[in-house]
Amino acid sequence: MAAINTRTSPKKESTIVDAGHSFTEENYLKTILKLSEQSEDAVSTNAIAFRLGTKAATVTDMIRKLSQKKLIHYKKYQGVRLTARGTKVAWAIVRRHRLWEVFLTEKLHFKWDEIHNIAEELEHINSEELVKRLDKFLGFPKFDPHGDPIPDSKGRLSRISRTTIKEMQIKQTAIMTGVIDHTSPFLRHLEMLKLTPGKEIKLLRMLDFDGSCIISINRGEETYISSLVASNILVSIRNEKV
Amino acid sequence: MAAINTRTSPKKESTIVDAGHSFTEENYLKTILKLSEQSEDAVSTNAIAFRLGTKAATVTDMIRKLSQKKLIHYKKYQGVRLTARGTKVAWAIVRRHRLWEVFLTEKLHFKWDEIHNIAEELEHINSEELVKRLDKFLGFPKFDPHGDPIPDSKGRLSRISRTTIKEMQIKQTAIMTGVIDHTSPFLRHLEMLKLTPGKEIKLLRMLDFDGSCIISINRGEETYISSLVASNILVSIRNEKV
DNA sequence: ACTTAAATTTCGACTTGTCTAAACATTTTA
DNA sequence: TAAAATGTTTAGACAAGTCGAAATTTAAGT
Structure with missing residues (x-):
């Protein structure tokens, strides 16, 4: 997967403070932010390379560049963390x-x-x-x-406080607020079940032997979902709007 | 104006026939199309370079590439023309x-x-x-x-048939359908005059000594426009919808 | 602590798109 | 039609992003 397309620049113009990072730089920042959220530790070169589908060597180069731009903190062999500025840019993306x-x-x-x-x-x-x-x-x-x-x-x-269906009490009602697994197959499965954010979910039963659940969606008829599915659906017990 | 940003590719996926040209290639194709429309002749290297803000040498390189991809016809020193395929791609852009x-x-x-x-x-x-x-x-x-x-x-x-206000007869009415000059200062001027596509324009008078015009917009009050402005506004005498 | 294993970095090297300077073609014009 | 002017192409170079292979550092295991 080689780089083929090139844009004509971060224009001269516009934004007050922090614009003008390349397409690629932005992707690195975003990836580092995602990885940072998944653990407290500094983000490793390999982890970034894997997420971006590039090689560690490539990541090291870019990391040095981002570090020079003060978007990340970096000490050789120690992984990286976003600086305050880097964090801001990443969230904007x-x-x-x-x-x-x-x-x-x-x-x-x-x-x-x-x-x-x-x-x-x-x-x-x-x-x-x-x-x-x-x-x-x-x-x-x-x-x-x-x-x-x-x-x-x-x-x-x-x-908003978010737990999974697995954490719900029997007979409890909650609003679906999101998913943990973002992959296409899982999303398509939910699409099929008409299980999307905003829907009201009532946990009717949870089966002991395999942890699968029977729920009702928007007060409708009973729907069966596996334990795996249930543990990947985020819900809010309170009444926050989605 | 150096190239700084790089995209991660014309993805593997999708379109049946003609996708996967780089950002830059697309810009060249679009430019060549524009230039082709302005005259019957083959498009010159210099003209492309000027429009794109690059140098002739750069254009020659890209031209060879596009030619290899059969998107343009090219013989050294003879300028370029879009092929059928190139034309299609350019119009899509x-x-x-x-x-x-x-x-x-x-x-x-x-x-x-x-x-x-x-x-x-x-x-x-x-x-x-x-x-x-x-x-x-x-x-x-x-x-x-x-x-x-x-x-x-x-x-x-x-x-649609499009002529300029300069070509209209006195007392004739037409619908504004576009502009020839697309630069910001001109567009802002029209914005100020409330002269935008779709408006009904009646030519009241055209002054002999400098060719400036007095028109009425949407049957409103008289508006004075210079000859230059009048010659950059496209109108359709017939009733096509804009 | 010492050796191995794993992760990271450095070192060329390649591609895309760009540029400058020099060579080459085509036009113009005298 | 030959000389000058203009336009185009070649050649060599460079920045950005990428890679593979080798060197280096850290972490793990006994």
Whole structure:
């Protein structure tokens, strides 16, 4: 998978503070942010390489560059952490990504599992104004179609308590707020079950021998889901809006 | 103006026939198409270089590449012409550009003169499906906000007869359908005059000594425009919808 | 602690797109 | 039509991002 396309630049123009990172740099930042969220430790070269489908050698080079730009902290062999600035830039990218995902599903009616790749390209479009207007056009959504929170323009997140169906009590009701597994097969499976963020879920029974669950969606008829599925669906017991 | 950003590829996936040209290649094709429309002759290296803000040497290299890919006809020192395939690809890019321009003005309420640069980035997003759905979402528009026709998915154009205000008869009425000059200062000037595609224009008088015109817009009060302005506004005498 | 295993970095090297300077073609024009 | 001007191509070089192989560092195991 070699790099083939080249853009004509981070334009001269525009944003007050932190624009003008290359497509590739942005992808590294985003990846480091994701990886940082999954554990407290510094992010390893290999982990980044794996996520990006590149090689460790390549990552080392880019890491040095990002470090020079003060977007990450880096000591040889010690892995990396985002700086405050790096964090801000990374969240801005995530914000764009999730806003575009909302656009793709709500306005263009793409299915849940088709939007990620397109949003992956759209997120790099480089215009503060565009994002601001898109946000407004979409009605300032707080969560993306997968239930992940959309940071506001300052990078602040709406945090809601989220547990999985596995943690629910029998007869308890909750609102689905997202998924843990974001892969296409899983999303398609949920699509089929009509199990999407915002739906009301009541846990009717949990079977002892394999942990599978019987639930009712939006007060509808009984639906059977495996233990694995149940443990990958995030819900909020309280009444936060999705 | 050096190349800084690199995309991660024309993905493996998707479109039946002609996808997977680099950002840069697409820009060359689009430029060659534009230049081709302005005259019958083959397009010169220098003309391309000027439009793209690069140097002739650079253009020669890219031209060889495009020629190898059979997107253009090329004989040394003779300039280039698009092949049938190249033409198709180029129109597809123009289509995407103009659809995004409609989106930016109609949905995000960008002003006339702000949209070009953003559309310039959006046009390279690489998904047939996205364009198809965007087109539908926008109601299958036939013209962009500047009045330029949007080719359909087969590359067919809505052609309407277009002349300038200078060609109109006194007391004749016409619909504004577009502009010749697409530069920001001119567009802002028209914005100020409330002179945009779709408006009804009646030519009241044309002054002999400098060719300036007095018109009425949408049956409103008299507006004075210079000869230069008049000659850059396209109108359709017949009743085609814009 | 010492040796092996695993992860990381360095070292060329390649590709895309770019540039400058020099060589070469085509036009113009005198 | 030959000389000058203009336009185009070649050649060599460079930045960005990538890779494989070799060297280096850290971590693990006994």
